[in-house]
Amino acid sequence: MLLGMERIQITKDIVDELNRLQEQSGVGPGALLRGQKDTPPGLNSGTIFGWKRHTVKTAKRNQLEWVMKRWREVTPVVPMTPKLIKEIEDHLKRTGIAPRALIARIDPPLDKLRSELVTRWVKGTTKTARQDHLDAVLNELRAAPDALPREKRAYIGRDKFQRRLDFDDTLRIALETERERTGIQASEMLKYFYRGKVPDGLNAGMISSWINASPRTVPADLYEWTLAAWRALPDREE
Template sequence: MLISMERVSITKDIVEELKRLQMESGVGPGALLRGQKDVPKGLNSGTIFGWKRQTVKTARRDQLEWVLKRWREVTPVVSVTPELIKEIEAQLRRTGITPRALIARIDPPLDKLRPELVTRWVKGTTKTARQDHLDAVLDALRVAPDARPREKRAYIGRDKFQRRLEFDDALRIALEVERERTGIQASEMLKYFYRGKVPKGLNAGMISAWINNDPQTVPAELYEWTVAAWRALPDADKDR
């Protein structure tokens, strides 16, 4: 196969576009080439860095056109701003759906869009997002109906936990978010991660009842320990 040896100048406009495409995509030269089967012969990440740094003044036309085409096809990466986090949190409270249920609403599914990723946006541990991921999540939340009001179950009786919290959607979602983020159920957390350290009176059935039965109040000490314990566990999946 003949290889085109025609060369073109690396102009200032080309350099600026190369830098812009890398910044917007979040994909560097090495990642751009990785796994591609049609990379022009002789093209490597060092070649692309040379163009960007202007240490070379010309490029093979076929190589430059291939790089520009591939970078333009990459989905842009954008910042997850505090304003976007507030909107996602507010929509989750309004709809009452969990990140897992939210992702299940998105059809067709998007590659690498997982419940854990949404949780990391909300927590601020992941500060960027693919534009298509963010758009799909916001679109799904904005059209989701309001959560149906659930009848509060009154707490009957007395116990040693005198300080109690009014249980609302924010408290419930805080539990669900940590469960989704870690991928660890309450029973697993208590049995395998905190054996011998669980406060007296707390069990997995109680935590499940908080999430599913919507009580009026919960014991502050037990609830706060549960949230803190879940938050101390690592993410289930670090992949972007």
């Protein structure tokens, strides 16, 4: 019998290993086979599902070994736990680094690691992360120094008696996070998405000064409207 045609029993240990490899990688049978050029003849996702469900009791050795090898080569995927999310949020606040600047610091760059992904982790809209992506982000954040104290500038503009917010890094990062997530600049948001609905006194230059100049206080109504407006926009297209 040819080696590739040899059949072996699908044991419980093999089923458990196949399930473990799929869970660890986050890649299902169909995705595992997609685009592969050296797939053994006759192997398809239905065959792999049959092994995993133990409705198929034997497998061609070359097919089973190929599947296990490919699954082990996939970068593991891990869940984004509340503990991990809080650590990333705390480091972003401590360092004052925006997600886009963070990704630019990672060298060498990693495939498919973008600032919008970090934003989705923090917001909880993406529940898992590639292990290499997460490791790179955490390593960079843990090594980054604390942000230097920013010079606070008095805000000159609207009625000084209106309700105001003490402006800190938490408020600034909230704006930067939404800008990164949507890929939409303040000027685009006001001009194209909210034309005719922008509160009096609010303009793109003012929003830019909040993010870049770090004033002592900001008008509460205008800040809250801006953050809510950005949050209402969809994620940028990948």
